[in-house]
Amino acid sequence: MTRIKRKTALFFLFLICVRPCLSAADYSKFSHSTPKHQAACNTCHKFPAKDWTRISSFPDITDYPSHDACVSCHRPQFFRSARPPICSVCHSKTSPRDEVRYAFRNPAAKLQFAIEFPHDKHQDAIAMLRFAHPPQGYNNCTICHGPRTAMFKAAPTDHGSCFNCHWKSQEPVAANCNGCHKLASTPYVLVEPARISAKFIHDGGGEKKQHVAECTTCHINITKSASLRGLKPDVPITACTECHNKDGLRQDLSKELIAIDKNRSFTCVYCHAEKVGSLDPPASHYLIAQRPPLKRRDIK
């Protein structure tokens, strides 16, 4: 009995000793989800930053909040030691003699905010083919989605294209961060859309550059999309086969389906990279070729 009591007492003593270690905040990491960090954004982030011209071509938040934003609550942590961990949230060297900070925002830090963008509300800016009727320059998707590679368009990586219209007056305005940035419960991970037809070239389509069309001609669901969640590039096979599998024109799809008939290990290469091209063609492809769908394993 005495032995059990001693063990229990030791266990509680252990808990008492360990508890402060377990609950001690890690001041080297800043979380926007901490309740006291959820004040209005401009409590800490001054907009635009004082010296934005040094870093950006347009007024923006280009730097970390000033010391005042932290010191008002975290004075003890600032003067805890010669190298206070709290400094390392912004500073690459935790020394009072060194002011060097990480790039803003720190590319190595996990994203704490998800981004919301309703494509459906931007209909005036996303549809018309630019210079369709020269000399009028219609706005279209390229305002935000510039070329990244010959194959794929880029997504916006800064506020530049947003502020063209949302700097002030037009909500969500630049100072209303929460209008687009929503605090995420888990680190937000930017997901690159899965590329199915890796060989498609946006500016291609032969000498006549037939691929240069209004974006919504192929991305058929974009004008109804109210959120970025679950958004896919959504290009139906019919967008391709109107030219690439048409009687008297081209038979690019049918030819590859026939090649699979002859050799079930054949890799479709006209549109796809090896990984996708070696899968079973989906039923939609066979439908276009007016054939019943087949699985490679069923081909002898």
Added chain:
Amino acid sequence: MKLVFFALLLMATVVLAQQPTAQQTGVLRLRVRVKADDAAPLKGLSRKRFFLIPGTLEQNRTLVTGIEQQPLTTRDCYYKQRHASAQLINWLQEGDCESVYCRSIENEFVTGPKAVPEFANAFAAHHTEFGNDVIALQWLTNYLSPDLRDGFYKDRERLLQTLLQQTGMIQSVMTDQKGSAYFTDLGPGTYVISNVIPAELGQTLVTWNCEVQIKPEDLATEKPYLISNRKDKTVKCVGIEKPKPTCAAD
């Protein structure tokens, strides 16, 4: 032990067999071809939003009546009533734009003979703040009055919300330059395709309220559906045309 294993295997097989298979859905390819007047060529109606509403025309009678009887302010009338300059109205008309976001605002519309006074004032206001010509031009719309910037769009949005609040509106898409739009992931059933807000076409307003059926045989394929403001054997639904209402600002 073996018996238990087989019993579990049997149960798993039965459960898997009862899982519903992925439901097949269909695609409706809407094509809108219009004539502004009898002499004009037939062309695609671009940049107009269409809605797919579940149910028959009869089931959506209240909505259809609401759409047909709504008082509508035309684009030009809206801007005239907000005292927009003739140059701004002309700039919008040139590009068939409903808002200032439709076209890029080039320098020639800020200074010189083609200048739009509202753009010139907005440019000057931005320039005063930052002293940067490039940004002043790019961010110009930020300095326009709300009425002229997005008031027309917001008025239409309010109208849409009022009309559609009672419906189970499932999809809305905008037509592309050729007048095509796709409704995807459709189950079999009857739907109403409507533009809800009449399209301005020359001197008329055109409204489509078209009943379309998606049959089981339409699934897993693309069902073409052509609508127009002119009758033709290939046209599945003809819109109702009304003359544009007179504008109080005239």
